[in-house]
Amino acid sequence: MIRLFHVSDIHFGAQDQAALDWFAATVHAEQPDAVVMTGDLTMRARSHEFEAAAKWLEGLKRPVTVEVGNHDLPYFNPWARLVTPYKRYKALERMIERPLDIKGVSIVPMKTTARFQLRLNWSKGYVGGRALRRTLDGIAAAPKGNLILIAAHHPLVDAGTRSTAQTRNGATALAALAQAGAHGVLSGHVHDPFEVAHPAPGGTIRLIGAGTLSERVRDTRPSFNEIQIEDGARFASVVRVMD
Structure with a gap:
Protein backbone atom coordinates (compact mmCIF):
# COMPACT_ATOMS: atom_id res chain seq x y z
CA MET A 1 0.00 0.00 0.00
CA ILE A 2 1.16 3.53 -0.85
CA ARG A 3 0.60 6.15 1.86
CA LEU A 4 0.65 9.90 1.31
CA PHE A 5 0.37 12.46 4.10
CA HIS A 6 -1.66 15.43 2.86
CA VAL A 7 -1.06 18.54 4.98
CA SER A 8 -2.04 22.15 4.48
CA ASP A 9 -2.13 25.63 6.00
CA ILE A 10 0.74 25.36 8.45
CA HIS A 11 0.98 29.17 8.50
CA PHE A 12 4.46 29.82 9.86
CA GLY A 13 4.05 33.08 11.72
CA ALA A 14 0.87 31.73 13.31
CA GLN A 15 1.95 28.10 13.59
CA ASP A 16 0.92 25.70 16.33
CA GLN A 17 4.30 24.33 17.36
CA ALA A 18 2.79 21.39 19.24
CA ALA A 19 0.85 20.42 16.10
CA LEU A 20 3.94 20.74 13.91
CA ASP A 21 5.93 18.57 16.32
CA TRP A 22 3.13 15.99 16.37
CA PHE A 23 3.01 15.83 12.57
CA ALA A 24 6.81 15.60 12.25
CA ALA A 25 6.94 12.83 14.87
CA THR A 26 4.21 10.93 12.99
CA VAL A 27 6.11 11.25 9.72
CA HIS A 28 9.34 10.03 11.31
CA ALA A 29 7.58 7.10 12.97
CA GLU A 30 5.42 5.96 10.05
CA GLN A 31 7.57 6.94 7.03
CA PRO A 32 4.88 7.75 4.43
CA ASP A 33 5.87 7.50 0.79
CA ALA A 34 5.55 11.27 0.38
CA VAL A 35 4.10 14.46 1.86
CA VAL A 36 1.78 16.64 -0.23
CA MET A 37 1.58 20.22 1.05
CA THR A 38 -1.32 22.23 -0.41
CA GLY A 39 -0.33 25.77 0.41
CA ASP A 40 -0.28 28.55 2.98
CA LEU A 41 3.08 27.71 4.43
CA THR A 42 3.28 31.23 5.85
CA MET A 43 1.05 33.84 7.44
CA ARG A 44 2.35 37.01 5.75
CA ALA A 45 4.84 35.73 3.14
CA ARG A 46 7.77 37.12 5.10
CA SER A 47 11.26 35.80 4.38
CA HIS A 48 11.80 34.43 7.87
CA GLU A 49 8.48 32.57 7.68
CA PHE A 50 9.52 30.90 4.42
CA GLU A 51 12.90 30.01 5.88
CA ALA A 52 11.25 28.40 8.92
CA ALA A 53 8.81 26.50 6.70
CA ALA A 54 11.62 25.24 4.45
CA LYS A 55 13.67 24.07 7.42
CA TRP A 56 10.66 22.24 8.89
CA LEU A 57 9.74 20.54 5.60
CA GLU A 58 13.34 19.48 4.95
CA GLY A 59 13.46 18.08 8.49
CA LEU A 60 10.68 15.62 7.64
CA LYS A 61 13.24 13.66 5.59
CA ARG A 62 10.60 12.46 3.13
CA PRO A 63 9.81 13.42 -0.49
CA VAL A 64 7.74 16.62 -0.36
CA THR A 65 5.82 18.53 -3.02
CA VAL A 66 4.39 21.97 -2.30
CA GLU A 67 1.61 23.99 -3.91
CA VAL A 68 1.28 27.77 -3.44
CA GLY A 69 -1.38 29.32 -1.17
CA ASN A 70 -2.84 32.82 -1.04
CA HIS A 71 -0.99 33.62 2.20
CA ASP A 72 2.26 32.87 0.41
CA LEU A 73 1.91 35.97 -1.78
CA PRO A 74 3.34 39.27 -0.41
CA TYR A 75 0.70 40.91 1.75
CA PHE A 76 1.98 44.39 2.56
CA ASN A 77 3.96 45.05 -0.63
CA PRO A 78 1.69 45.57 -3.68
CA TRP A 79 4.66 45.91 -6.07
CA ALA A 80 6.15 42.61 -4.95
CA ARG A 81 2.73 40.92 -5.13
CA LEU A 82 2.15 42.01 -8.73
CA VAL A 83 5.70 41.88 -10.13
CA THR A 84 7.80 39.42 -8.10
CA PRO A 85 5.27 37.44 -6.03
CA TYR A 86 7.38 34.29 -5.64
CA LYS A 87 10.79 35.83 -5.00
CA ARG A 88 10.70 34.80 -1.35
CA TYR A 89 10.10 31.18 -2.31
CA LYS A 90 13.82 30.74 -3.08
CA ALA A 91 14.33 28.71 0.09
CA LEU A 92 11.58 26.33 -1.06
CA GLU A 93 11.96 26.29 -4.82
CA ARG A 94 13.21 22.68 -4.88
CA MET A 95 9.90 21.57 -3.39
CA ILE A 96 7.49 23.76 -5.35
CA GLU A 97 5.41 21.51 -7.60
CA ARG A 98 8.15 18.89 -7.31
CA PRO A 99 7.38 15.68 -9.25
CA LEU A 100 7.19 12.68 -6.93
CA ASP A 101 8.60 9.34 -8.00
CA ILE A 102 5.78 7.09 -6.79
CA LYS A 103 4.99 4.06 -8.92
CA GLY A 104 1.39 4.15 -10.10
CA VAL A 105 0.61 7.64 -8.73
CA SER A 106 0.84 11.06 -10.38
CA ILE A 107 0.47 14.26 -8.35
CA VAL A 108 -0.39 17.06 -10.78
CA PRO A 109 -0.32 20.69 -9.53
CA MET A 110 -3.00 23.28 -10.20
CA LYS A 111 -2.52 26.95 -9.40
CA THR A 112 -5.60 28.54 -7.77
CA THR A 113 -4.03 31.75 -6.44
CA ALA A 114 -4.04 35.12 -8.23
CA ARG A 115 -1.92 38.23 -7.86
CA PHE A 116 -4.95 40.37 -8.68
CA GLN A 117 -8.70 39.79 -8.95
CA LEU A 118 -11.68 41.96 -9.88
CA ARG A 119 -13.24 41.54 -6.46
CA LEU A 120 -12.44 42.82 -2.99
CA ASN A 121 -11.33 39.54 -1.42
CA TRP A 122 -8.18 38.37 -3.17
CA SER A 123 -7.79 35.44 -0.78
CA LYS A 124 -10.43 33.47 -2.67
CA GLY A 125 -9.63 30.98 -5.39
CA TYR A 126 -9.21 31.57 -9.10
CA VAL A 127 -8.40 29.14 -11.93
CA GLY A 128 -7.08 30.89 -15.01
CA GLY A 129 -7.08 29.41 -18.49
CA ARG A 130 -3.30 29.01 -18.54
CA ALA A 131 -3.29 27.25 -15.17
CA LEU A 132 -6.01 24.84 -16.29
CA ARG A 133 -4.23 24.03 -19.55
CA ARG A 134 -1.00 23.36 -17.69
CA THR A 135 -2.78 20.94 -15.34
CA LEU A 136 -4.56 19.18 -18.20
CA ASP A 137 -1.18 18.81 -19.95
CA GLY A 138 0.17 17.25 -16.75
CA ILE A 139 -2.68 14.76 -16.68
CA ALA A 140 -2.09 13.87 -20.33
CA ALA A 141 1.60 13.27 -19.61
CA ALA A 142 0.91 10.89 -16.71
CA PRO A 143 1.66 7.21 -17.35
CA LYS A 144 -1.40 5.29 -18.48
CA GLY A 145 -3.21 3.60 -15.61
CA ASN A 146 -1.79 5.88 -12.91
CA LEU A 147 -3.93 7.22 -10.11
CA ILE A 148 -4.08 10.96 -10.79
CA LEU A 149 -4.43 13.37 -7.88
CA ILE A 150 -4.54 17.13 -8.39
CA ALA A 151 -2.84 19.30 -5.75
CA ALA A 152 -4.40 22.77 -5.37
CA HIS A 153 -4.69 25.25 -2.55
CA HIS A 154 -8.34 26.26 -2.88
CA PRO A 155 -11.23 23.79 -3.11
CA LEU A 156 -12.58 24.06 -6.64
CA VAL A 157 -16.14 24.00 -5.30
CA ASP A 158 -17.20 24.65 -1.73
CA ALA A 159 -17.89 21.60 0.40
CA GLY A 160 -20.04 22.92 3.26
CA THR A 161 -17.21 23.94 5.60
CA ARG A 162 -17.43 27.08 7.73
CA SER A 163 -14.87 28.87 5.54
CA THR A 164 -15.33 29.12 1.79
CA ALA A 165 -13.08 29.28 -1.26
CA GLN A 166 -15.54 30.77 -3.78
CA THR A 167 -13.16 29.68 -6.53
CA ARG A 168 -13.90 31.42 -9.79
CA ASN A 169 -13.97 29.02 -12.75
CA GLY A 170 -13.65 26.19 -10.23
CA ALA A 171 -16.68 24.20 -11.35
CA THR A 172 -15.63 24.47 -15.00
CA ALA A 173 -12.10 23.36 -14.11
CA LEU A 174 -13.43 20.46 -12.06
CA ALA A 175 -15.50 19.19 -14.99
CA ALA A 176 -12.45 19.42 -17.26
CA LEU A 177 -10.27 17.54 -14.77
CA ALA A 178 -12.82 14.74 -14.45
CA GLN A 179 -13.15 14.52 -18.24
CA ALA A 180 -9.36 14.28 -18.53
CA GLY A 181 -9.21 11.36 -16.11
CA ALA A 182 -8.29 12.87 -12.73
CA HIS A 183 -9.46 10.78 -9.76
CA GLY A 184 -9.22 13.30 -6.94
CA VAL A 185 -8.37 16.88 -5.95
CA LEU A 186 -6.38 17.55 -2.77
CA SER A 187 -6.76 21.05 -1.34
CA GLY A 188 -6.60 23.17 1.81
CA HIS A 189 -7.53 26.80 2.57
CA VAL A 190 -10.69 26.23 4.63
CA HIS A 191 -8.85 24.79 7.68
CA ASP A 192 -11.32 21.92 8.14
CA PRO A 193 -11.04 18.46 6.56
CA PHE A 194 -13.71 17.25 4.15
CA GLU A 195 -14.31 14.64 1.49
CA VAL A 196 -16.95 14.88 -1.23
CA ALA A 197 -17.65 12.57 -4.17
CA HIS A 198 -18.51 15.10 -6.85
CA ARG A 218 -12.04 26.33 12.74
CA ASP A 219 -14.26 23.38 13.71
CA THR A 220 -11.53 20.71 13.80
CA ARG A 221 -8.45 20.41 15.94
CA PRO A 222 -5.08 20.37 14.13
CA SER A 223 -5.17 17.57 11.58
CA PHE A 224 -3.88 16.14 8.32
CA ASN A 225 -5.08 13.50 5.86
CA GLU A 226 -3.58 10.10 5.22
CA ILE A 227 -4.22 8.97 1.65
CA GLN A 228 -4.07 5.18 1.35
CA ILE A 229 -3.68 3.85 -2.19
CA GLU A 230 -4.19 0.24 -3.22
CA ASP A 231 -4.66 -1.51 -6.56
CA GLY A 232 -4.27 1.44 -8.87
CA ALA A 233 -7.22 3.82 -8.71
CA ARG A 234 -8.56 2.54 -5.37
CA PHE A 235 -7.77 4.98 -2.58
CA ALA A 236 -9.10 6.05 0.80
CA SER A 237 -8.64 9.22 2.84
CA VAL A 238 -8.35 9.08 6.62
CA VAL A 239 -8.38 12.23 8.76
CA ARG A 240 -5.70 12.13 11.45
CA VAL A 241 -6.59 14.53 14.28
CA MET A 242 -4.17 15.63 17.00
CA ASP A 243 -5.04 14.08 20.39
Whole structure:
Protein backbone atom coordinates (compact mmCIF):
# COMPACT_ATOMS: atom_id res chain seq x y z
CA MET A 1 0.00 0.00 0.00
CA ILE A 2 1.16 3.53 -0.85
CA ARG A 3 0.60 6.15 1.86
CA LEU A 4 0.65 9.90 1.31
CA PHE A 5 0.37 12.46 4.10
CA HIS A 6 -1.66 15.43 2.86
CA VAL A 7 -1.06 18.54 4.98
CA SER A 8 -2.04 22.15 4.48
CA ASP A 9 -2.13 25.63 6.00
CA ILE A 10 0.74 25.36 8.45
CA HIS A 11 0.98 29.17 8.50
CA PHE A 12 4.46 29.82 9.86
CA GLY A 13 4.05 33.08 11.72
CA ALA A 14 0.87 31.73 13.31
CA GLN A 15 1.95 28.10 13.59
CA ASP A 16 0.92 25.70 16.33
CA GLN A 17 4.30 24.33 17.36
CA ALA A 18 2.79 21.39 19.24
CA ALA A 19 0.85 20.42 16.10
CA LEU A 20 3.94 20.74 13.91
CA ASP A 21 5.93 18.57 16.32
CA TRP A 22 3.13 15.99 16.37
CA PHE A 23 3.01 15.83 12.57
CA ALA A 24 6.81 15.60 12.25
CA ALA A 25 6.94 12.83 14.87
CA THR A 26 4.21 10.93 12.99
CA VAL A 27 6.11 11.25 9.72
CA HIS A 28 9.34 10.03 11.31
CA ALA A 29 7.58 7.10 12.97
CA GLU A 30 5.42 5.96 10.05
CA GLN A 31 7.57 6.94 7.03
CA PRO A 32 4.88 7.75 4.43
CA ASP A 33 5.87 7.50 0.79
CA ALA A 34 5.55 11.27 0.38
CA VAL A 35 4.10 14.46 1.86
CA VAL A 36 1.78 16.64 -0.23
CA MET A 37 1.58 20.22 1.05
CA THR A 38 -1.32 22.23 -0.41
CA GLY A 39 -0.33 25.77 0.41
CA ASP A 40 -0.28 28.55 2.98
CA LEU A 41 3.08 27.71 4.43
CA THR A 42 3.28 31.23 5.85
CA MET A 43 1.05 33.84 7.44
CA ARG A 44 2.35 37.01 5.75
CA ALA A 45 4.84 35.73 3.14
CA ARG A 46 7.77 37.12 5.10
CA SER A 47 11.26 35.80 4.38
CA HIS A 48 11.80 34.43 7.87
CA GLU A 49 8.48 32.57 7.68
CA PHE A 50 9.52 30.90 4.42
CA GLU A 51 12.90 30.01 5.88
CA ALA A 52 11.25 28.40 8.92
CA ALA A 53 8.81 26.50 6.70
CA ALA A 54 11.62 25.24 4.45
CA LYS A 55 13.67 24.07 7.42
CA TRP A 56 10.66 22.24 8.89
CA LEU A 57 9.74 20.54 5.60
CA GLU A 58 13.34 19.48 4.95
CA GLY A 59 13.46 18.08 8.49
CA LEU A 60 10.68 15.62 7.64
CA LYS A 61 13.24 13.66 5.59
CA ARG A 62 10.60 12.46 3.13
CA PRO A 63 9.81 13.42 -0.49
CA VAL A 64 7.74 16.62 -0.36
CA THR A 65 5.82 18.53 -3.02
CA VAL A 66 4.39 21.97 -2.30
CA GLU A 67 1.61 23.99 -3.91
CA VAL A 68 1.28 27.77 -3.44
CA GLY A 69 -1.38 29.32 -1.17
CA ASN A 70 -2.84 32.82 -1.04
CA HIS A 71 -0.99 33.62 2.20
CA ASP A 72 2.26 32.87 0.41
CA LEU A 73 1.91 35.97 -1.78
CA PRO A 74 3.34 39.27 -0.41
CA TYR A 75 0.70 40.91 1.75
CA PHE A 76 1.98 44.39 2.56
CA ASN A 77 3.96 45.05 -0.63
CA PRO A 78 1.69 45.57 -3.68
CA TRP A 79 4.66 45.91 -6.07
CA ALA A 80 6.15 42.61 -4.95
CA ARG A 81 2.73 40.92 -5.13
CA LEU A 82 2.15 42.01 -8.73
CA VAL A 83 5.70 41.88 -10.13
CA THR A 84 7.80 39.42 -8.10
CA PRO A 85 5.27 37.44 -6.03
CA TYR A 86 7.38 34.29 -5.64
CA LYS A 87 10.79 35.83 -5.00
CA ARG A 88 10.70 34.80 -1.35
CA TYR A 89 10.10 31.18 -2.31
CA LYS A 90 13.82 30.74 -3.08
CA ALA A 91 14.33 28.71 0.09
CA LEU A 92 11.58 26.33 -1.06
CA GLU A 93 11.96 26.29 -4.82
CA ARG A 94 13.21 22.68 -4.88
CA MET A 95 9.90 21.57 -3.39
CA ILE A 96 7.49 23.76 -5.35
CA GLU A 97 5.41 21.51 -7.60
CA ARG A 98 8.15 18.89 -7.31
CA PRO A 99 7.38 15.68 -9.25
CA LEU A 100 7.19 12.68 -6.93
CA ASP A 101 8.60 9.34 -8.00
CA ILE A 102 5.78 7.09 -6.79
CA LYS A 103 4.99 4.06 -8.92
CA GLY A 104 1.39 4.15 -10.10
CA VAL A 105 0.61 7.64 -8.73
CA SER A 106 0.84 11.06 -10.38
CA ILE A 107 0.47 14.26 -8.35
CA VAL A 108 -0.39 17.06 -10.78
CA PRO A 109 -0.32 20.69 -9.53
CA MET A 110 -3.00 23.28 -10.20
CA LYS A 111 -2.52 26.95 -9.40
CA THR A 112 -5.60 28.54 -7.77
CA THR A 113 -4.03 31.75 -6.44
CA ALA A 114 -4.04 35.12 -8.23
CA ARG A 115 -1.92 38.23 -7.86
CA PHE A 116 -4.95 40.37 -8.68
CA GLN A 117 -8.70 39.79 -8.95
CA LEU A 118 -11.68 41.96 -9.88
CA ARG A 119 -13.24 41.54 -6.46
CA LEU A 120 -12.44 42.82 -2.99
CA ASN A 121 -11.33 39.54 -1.42
CA TRP A 122 -8.18 38.37 -3.17
CA SER A 123 -7.79 35.44 -0.78
CA LYS A 124 -10.43 33.47 -2.67
CA GLY A 125 -9.63 30.98 -5.39
CA TYR A 126 -9.21 31.57 -9.10
CA VAL A 127 -8.40 29.14 -11.93
CA GLY A 128 -7.08 30.89 -15.01
CA GLY A 129 -7.08 29.41 -18.49
CA ARG A 130 -3.30 29.01 -18.54
CA ALA A 131 -3.29 27.25 -15.17
CA LEU A 132 -6.01 24.84 -16.29
CA ARG A 133 -4.23 24.03 -19.55
CA ARG A 134 -1.00 23.36 -17.69
CA THR A 135 -2.78 20.94 -15.34
CA LEU A 136 -4.56 19.18 -18.20
CA ASP A 137 -1.18 18.81 -19.95
CA GLY A 138 0.17 17.25 -16.75
CA ILE A 139 -2.68 14.76 -16.68
CA ALA A 140 -2.09 13.87 -20.33
CA ALA A 141 1.60 13.27 -19.61
CA ALA A 142 0.91 10.89 -16.71
CA PRO A 143 1.66 7.21 -17.35
CA LYS A 144 -1.40 5.29 -18.48
CA GLY A 145 -3.21 3.60 -15.61
CA ASN A 146 -1.79 5.88 -12.91
CA LEU A 147 -3.93 7.22 -10.11
CA ILE A 148 -4.08 10.96 -10.79
CA LEU A 149 -4.43 13.37 -7.88
CA ILE A 150 -4.54 17.13 -8.39
CA ALA A 151 -2.84 19.30 -5.75
CA ALA A 152 -4.40 22.77 -5.37
CA HIS A 153 -4.69 25.25 -2.55
CA HIS A 154 -8.34 26.26 -2.88
CA PRO A 155 -11.23 23.79 -3.11
CA LEU A 156 -12.58 24.06 -6.64
CA VAL A 157 -16.14 24.00 -5.30
CA ASP A 158 -17.20 24.65 -1.73
CA ALA A 159 -17.89 21.60 0.40
CA GLY A 160 -20.04 22.92 3.26
CA THR A 161 -17.21 23.94 5.60
CA ARG A 162 -17.43 27.08 7.73
CA SER A 163 -14.87 28.87 5.54
CA THR A 164 -15.33 29.12 1.79
CA ALA A 165 -13.08 29.28 -1.26
CA GLN A 166 -15.54 30.77 -3.78
CA THR A 167 -13.16 29.68 -6.53
CA ARG A 168 -13.90 31.42 -9.79
CA ASN A 169 -13.97 29.02 -12.75
CA GLY A 170 -13.65 26.19 -10.23
CA ALA A 171 -16.68 24.20 -11.35
CA THR A 172 -15.63 24.47 -15.00
CA ALA A 173 -12.10 23.36 -14.11
CA LEU A 174 -13.43 20.46 -12.06
CA ALA A 175 -15.50 19.19 -14.99
CA ALA A 176 -12.45 19.42 -17.26
CA LEU A 177 -10.27 17.54 -14.77
CA ALA A 178 -12.82 14.74 -14.45
CA GLN A 179 -13.15 14.52 -18.24
CA ALA A 180 -9.36 14.28 -18.53
CA GLY A 181 -9.21 11.36 -16.11
CA ALA A 182 -8.29 12.87 -12.73
CA HIS A 183 -9.46 10.78 -9.76
CA GLY A 184 -9.22 13.30 -6.94
CA VAL A 185 -8.37 16.88 -5.95
CA LEU A 186 -6.38 17.55 -2.77
CA SER A 187 -6.76 21.05 -1.34
CA GLY A 188 -6.60 23.17 1.81
CA HIS A 189 -7.53 26.80 2.57
CA VAL A 190 -10.69 26.23 4.63
CA HIS A 191 -8.85 24.79 7.68
CA ASP A 192 -11.32 21.92 8.14
CA PRO A 193 -11.04 18.46 6.56
CA PHE A 194 -13.71 17.25 4.15
CA GLU A 195 -14.31 14.64 1.49
CA VAL A 196 -16.95 14.88 -1.23
CA ALA A 197 -17.65 12.57 -4.17
CA HIS A 198 -18.51 15.10 -6.85
CA PRO A 199 -20.41 13.95 -9.96
CA ALA A 200 -19.06 15.47 -13.17
CA PRO A 201 -19.72 14.89 -16.88
CA GLY A 202 -16.51 12.89 -17.19
CA GLY A 203 -17.20 10.78 -14.10
CA THR A 204 -17.15 11.13 -10.34
CA ILE A 205 -14.11 12.93 -8.91
CA ARG A 206 -13.31 13.03 -5.19
CA LEU A 207 -12.58 16.33 -3.47
CA ILE A 208 -10.43 15.97 -0.35
CA GLY A 209 -9.60 18.90 1.90
CA ALA A 210 -7.00 18.98 4.66
CA GLY A 211 -7.27 20.84 7.95
CA THR A 212 -4.56 23.03 9.49
CA LEU A 213 -1.53 22.71 11.73
CA SER A 214 -1.74 26.37 12.75
CA GLU A 215 -3.39 28.30 15.56
CA ARG A 216 -6.10 29.34 13.08
CA VAL A 217 -8.34 26.32 13.63
CA ARG A 218 -12.04 26.33 12.74
CA ASP A 219 -14.26 23.38 13.71
CA THR A 220 -11.53 20.71 13.80
CA ARG A 221 -8.45 20.41 15.94
CA PRO A 222 -5.08 20.37 14.13
CA SER A 223 -5.17 17.57 11.58
CA PHE A 224 -3.88 16.14 8.32
CA ASN A 225 -5.08 13.50 5.86
CA GLU A 226 -3.58 10.10 5.22
CA ILE A 227 -4.22 8.97 1.65
CA GLN A 228 -4.07 5.18 1.35
CA ILE A 229 -3.68 3.85 -2.19
CA GLU A 230 -4.19 0.24 -3.22
CA ASP A 231 -4.66 -1.51 -6.56
CA GLY A 232 -4.27 1.44 -8.87
CA ALA A 233 -7.22 3.82 -8.71
CA ARG A 234 -8.56 2.54 -5.37
CA PHE A 235 -7.77 4.98 -2.58
CA ALA A 236 -9.10 6.05 0.80
CA SER A 237 -8.64 9.22 2.84
CA VAL A 238 -8.35 9.08 6.62
CA VAL A 239 -8.38 12.23 8.76
CA ARG A 240 -5.70 12.13 11.45
CA VAL A 241 -6.59 14.53 14.28
CA MET A 242 -4.17 15.63 17.00
CA ASP A 243 -5.04 14.08 20.39
